[in-house]
Amino acid sequence: MTDKNPDKGYVALLGWSLNAIDAVDRFDRRYVVVAPPWAQDYCKENDIPFVPWDFDRLNERSHELAHQLDDMGVDVAIPLYEETVEWAGAINAVLLKNPRLLGQAMLFRDKSLMKRRAQLGGIRVGVFEEAHDRGDVIRFLKRVNQTLLKLDGDPNDPIHFKAFDKSGTAGHRVIRTPEDVDNIPDEEFPALLESHLDGWEFAVEAWIKNGKIQFLNISEYVTLGYSVFVPATPELEAHRARITEEIEKLIETFDIEFGFIHPEYFLTSDNKLYFGEVAYRPPGFNALELIERAYGFNGYQGLVLAFDPKTTQEELDAFFPREVEDAKGHAGCFGVYPRRRVVSRLEVPEETANHPYFEFHELSDPREQKVAKRSAFGTHWGLAYFFGDNAHDLRDLLKKQEELDYYV
Amino acid sequence: MTVTQRSDADPETGEVLTRLSGTLDVAIDRLERARPFAKGRYQGSVLDVIGRLVAQPGGLGAVRARAARMDAAGLFAGSDWDRPEVLLPQLVGGTLTSEDPAFQALEVASLARFLAVADGDATHDDLHQEGARHFLTQVLALNLRDLFGAPDEAARSLGARHDLKRRVLTHIADHVGLDDVLSVLVSEIWRLLEQRSVQVGVVKDMIAQIAVALHEKGAAPGSARLGAERLVSALFGPTTASRDDPGIEVYLQRISVADDSGLSREAMGFARAMHDTGLVSDYHAAFLTWALDHTDRPLIPEALGLGSTGLDCWRHYRGLIERLVQSAVTPATPQAAYGLAMLLDRGILHHAPMVPALERQLSLRIGGAARERIALGFGPAVSPETQLLAGVLSVLGQPLGVGQGANPTCQSARAIALWALNDPDYLLHLVTQVAEFDRLQMQFEGTPIDSADLPQGLAGSGPIDADPVSVLLVAHLDRIYAEMGRLCAGRPGDPHQWINPQFHGWWVARDCAVAVDVGTGKLADYDGFLRRFFAAYHPAYNGGRPLAHPQPAGIAVTDAQQRFVGWHAIAILRVAEDQAGRMRVYFYNPNNDSGQDWGNGVVVSTSGQGERYGEGSLEFEAFLSRVYLFHDEPLRSRSGSEADPALIAKVRTLAVASWAADRQDQH
Known part of the structure; x- marks a missing residue:
């Protein structure tokens, strides 16, 4: 075990992530995992400091948990999942004696409030509306397409439907027709509706301390829900200065003093940046792992530095490398979905297996899976990892994967 | 596990190899960094890269060079492979052709670790x-076939998976060398041959693989090669005229022009090789058939290598013997020649019913389901009648060579062996019943039992991986045995007490001792049980009376760690001193290979301790420590002295340390 520095902070990880625990266990901060009781035995067997907790809807018991952690000497709580963001806000409000943190967390948890707050802060957002039932969705779909001067019978421009409190691509649907609307299950309401923006979609991962960006990574999406890579192509990195400004606007608007944000943006063909949404937690799709592959630092350890009130600026400067310049290459991953209705085995396509950029995969065996009809973006069957020098080659390679069968 | 740098490391040529090796290092780095509880998350990617790397020329070397590091990094954590000292070599072949590439890669990595340790490039705490x-x-x-032989149908159907296995085996052979392998294999074959099993298919197969290995690899000369060549020549060229394995046709041309002394030399050469190994060369079979028509001089006694008893039988029953050779010895059934030779030397033709019984066997027509079963087991090369006759000769010639195959039918196999040994005409009577009527009739204490009326027993519709006599009889014997068990329902104690004499014959002693209480499974008057065994079987305590008839007995089989495996049927054949003067029990085990390690030094010997072919033996006390049931005469004169209490205590200690550990009585 790495020696823990008693002069440094003591952090609580909210939510169960073995990757995060593994990384933090190797770091010099003391930590405790706060996760559902089913993890208890595992933690006991492996000497992982553990507090059992059910993260249901935020409730009055957050206060109880906050004091329990305070008594243990915990300095700050770090949310690992969307569902624990408001819990972290409530706990940190107590631990750091800053009641505003709870309100801030609520903004991150409600896509509609978040968007309005951004708009108020002078950040450009697309057309959006809240939907409480299917009628709202139909109305929005019609109005957007009327605005675009479409005639009856013309194919509709799509709209995006995002369940309020789901993270990432879960609960994210692209709606083109009234039939698509019928397919939305009741439990995904209320939701945020957005017009579709044609353009370049990307995400940012920013580690923040003292209201300042400590490290800013741009993750370029090849296809949303399928593939992403870091650092981005030179063409997208060319916008880094503007993107940094946008992030600073977010920090100011949402009054972010410390932590980690993961916003999504569109760069449209008329060269305007549109804010999509922002999350106060690590991204999905193992983006932190890609960053580690490209830059060599562990994102979760970076998270601890950014949250820990006892972290010094020297530590941060020593920890984070220089953006883009220090990257050893471009790292990307591709989320694999079976393309056929019936599959019997996993077989990495030969052209992928032989490509010099292909590193390895973490795909599950088809005998453990059923092919579900994809409605929302859903969950992939695992990731294939790539690494190489040339961003354009990597992007094209990732795009190419969409046409290949990994499961036959 | 630590690695020392090796100067002549495998050259990693080729761009792909270098790149993939680099990728493997990245994957190992991640695994290495991870905490023990998170290893599982990073093992998959390492295995994935190994899978691709080994497909490259030189890839196995790259994996071997990293094997120790991967092991230390935790590649095997959480799996059986984490404990190399308990891995079983016989499972490796299957895993190398697993459908799951991750298992293949895991096995490759594990073998690479063994290789690194074997080469002295790495050390491991649990592996020398x-x-x-x-x-x-x-x-x-165990996988010699895949190393050399042309792939068979099964291997071909595996495609790339078989290629991987072959390359892995070749890589290992390149490092370990084949001399060791040959010597291990050769001594294993000799060990099996010394038990003179009726079924020699597997052994012949292994010898064929050795022949290919010697031919292709030209292994270095040495004692291993000598032993190997002796086996190969016994099968493929035992005589002067067949030395170069010329093919049957050429061989027959050669002997048709040979002179008398040449033919005599051939006949003796065959006989010597056959009695040396128990194996019959195809040339030998061809020679015997040819010799039937060679009227100048009888060559058959010489070619069978008969001793004085056998020669005497030949003189009396030449006509019958020639007809047996004619009908039973074919290219598909060469082993019948060895069975016949042994049968003649046992002298059982002088037992009055045997000659007519064999005459009957010669004219027997197999009917219905029995015919189909023999055809299913032995294929269409020769008629089922020929297969059965050949089987009959083998079983009568080598009674202790009967094995149960992979079937839970030790009782039936034991019965066939004991009848062949003790009651050969009765065995032929049973064979005729089943062959002609597909049914078997016996009696249990006066109650008639007919196998045709009974449901299938343990063996289902019967084994097809045994000798022809077993294939024919076992399904019926098994049903009858089970029915006898049902008829004993409700009687107190172990049913074998009544079944064994009724099933086998009058010569099974009517009284029976059981070490455990059948109800509780605990030892019951165990010391009394042991004293009684001494009194019944040990010459020093039974008045020096030798065992006249083999006696069924039950043993508690234990594994090499002395753990209880199960109850098993054997037969005690004789109790005698070995060359060193130690009292031993010689017994028959219907299990196909008697040489087993039962733990704590109780290792069954199959040769070198006075055993006859097919016998297993243990020192008296060691044997007794595994017995749980034996038969004993109800009327026996108390002529001997009581067994020494120290001996009884010694046996009890051995038993309680193994199968009886949790069965101890209040003592």
Whole structure:
């Protein structure tokens, strides 16, 4: 075990992530995992400091948990999942004696409030509306397409439907027709509706301390829900200065003093940046792992530095490398979905297996899976990892994967 | 596990190899960094890269060079492979052709670790250099077929998976060398041959693989090669005229022009090779058939290598013997020649019913389901009648060579062996019943039992992986045995007490001792049980009376760690001193290979301790420590002295340390 520095902070990880625990266990901060009781035995067997907790809807018991952690000497709580963001806000409000943190967390948890707050802060957002039932969705779909001067019978421009409190691509649907609307299950309401923006979609991962960006990574999406890579192509990195400004606007608007944000943006063909949404937690799709592959630092350890009130600026400067310049290459991953209705085995396509950029995969065996009809973006069957020098080659390679069968 | 740098490391040529090796290092780095509880998350990617790397020329070397590091990084954590000292070499072949590429890669990585330790490039806490080497040698010996032989249908259907296996085995052979493998294999074959099993298919197969190995690899000369060549020549060229394995046709041309002394030399050469190994060459079979028509001089007694008893039988029953050779010895059934030779030397033709019984066998027509079953088991090369006759000769010639195959029918196999040994005409009577009527009739204490009326027993519709006599009889014997068990329902105590004499014959002693209480499974008057065994079987305590008839007995089989495996049927054949003056029990085990390690030094010997072919033996006390049931005469004069209490205590200690550990009585 790495020696823990008693002069440094003591952090609580909210939510169960073995990757995060593994990384933090190797770091010099003391930590405790706060996760559902089913993890208890595992933690006991492996000497992982553990507090059992059910993260249901935020409730009055957050206060109880906050004091329990305070008594243990915990300095700050770090949310690992969307569902624990408001819990972290409530706990940190107590631990750091800053009641505003709870309100801030609520903004991150409600896509509609978040968007309005951004708009108020002078950040450009697309057309959006809240939907409480299917009628709202139909109305929005019609109005957007009327605005675009479409005639009856013309194919509709799509709209995006995002369940309020789901993270990432879960609960994210692209709606083109009234039939698509019928397919939305009741439990995904209320939701945020957005017009579709044609353009370049990307995400940012920013580690923040003292209201300042400590490290800013741009993750370029090849296809949303399928593939992403870091650092981005030179063409997208060319916008880094503007993107940094946008992030600073977010920090100011949402009054972010410390932590980690993961916003999504569109760069449209008329060269305007549109804010999509922002999350106060690590991204999905193992983006932190890609960053580690490209830059060599562990994102979760970076998270601890950014949250820990006892972290010094020297530590941060020593920890984070220089953006883009220090990257050893471009790292990307591709989320694999079976393309056929019936599959019997996993077989990495030969052209992928032989490509010099292909590193390895973490795909599950088809005998453990059923092919579900994809409605929302859903969950992939695992990731294939790539690494190489040339961003354009990597992007094209990732795009190419969409046409290949990994499961036959 | 630590690695020392090796100067002549495998050259990693080729761009792809270098790149993939680099990728493997990245994957190992991640695994290495991870905490023990998170290893599982990073093992998959390492295995994935190994899978691709080994497909490259030189890839196995790259994996081997990293094997120790991968092991230390935790590649095997959480799996059986984490404990190399308990891995079983016989499972390796299957895993190498697993459908799951991750398992293949895991096995490759594990073998690479053994290789690194065997080469002295790495050390491992639980694995010594010698141990690693031995393990790899066993893996090669068990998979020699895939190393050399042309792929068979099964291997071909595996495609790339078989290619991988072959390349892995070749890589290991390149490092470990084949001399070791040959010697392991050769001594294993000799060990099996000394038990003179009726079924020699597997052994012949292994010898054929050795022949290919010697031919292709030209292994270095040495004692291993000598032993190997002796086996190969016994099968493929035992005589002067067949030395170069010329093919049957050429061989027959050669002997048709040979002179008398040449033919005599051929006949003796065959006989010597056959009695040396128990194996019959195809040339030998061809020679015997040819000799039937060679009227100048009888060559058959010479070619069978008969002793004085056999020669006497030949003189009396030449006509019958020639007809047996004619009908039973074919290219598909060469082993019948060995069975016949042994049968003649046993002298059982002088037993009055035997000649007519064999005459009957010669004219027997097999009917219905029995015919189909023989055809299913032995294929269409020769008629089922020929297969059965050949089987009859083998079983009568080598009674203790009967094995149960992979079937839970030790009772039936034991019965066939004991009848062949003790009651050969009765066995032929049973064979005729089943062959002609597909049914078997017996009696249990006066109650008639007919196998045709009974449901299938343990063996289902019967084994097809045994000798022809077993294939024919076992399904019926098994049903009758089960029915006898049902008829004993409700009687107190172990039913074998009544079944064994009724099932086998009058010569099974009517009284019976059981070490455990059948109800509780605990030992019951165990010391009394042991004293009684001494009094019944040990010459020093039974008045020096030798055992006249083999007696069924039940043993508690234990594994090499002395753990209880199960109850098993054997037969006690004789109790005698070995060359060193130690009292031993010689017994028959219907299990196909008697040489077993029952733990704590109780290792069954099959040769070298006075055993006859097919016998297993243990020192008296060691044997007794595994007995749980034996038969004993109800009327026996108390002529001997009581067994020494120290001896009884010694046996009890051995038993309680193994199968009886949790069965101890209040003592």
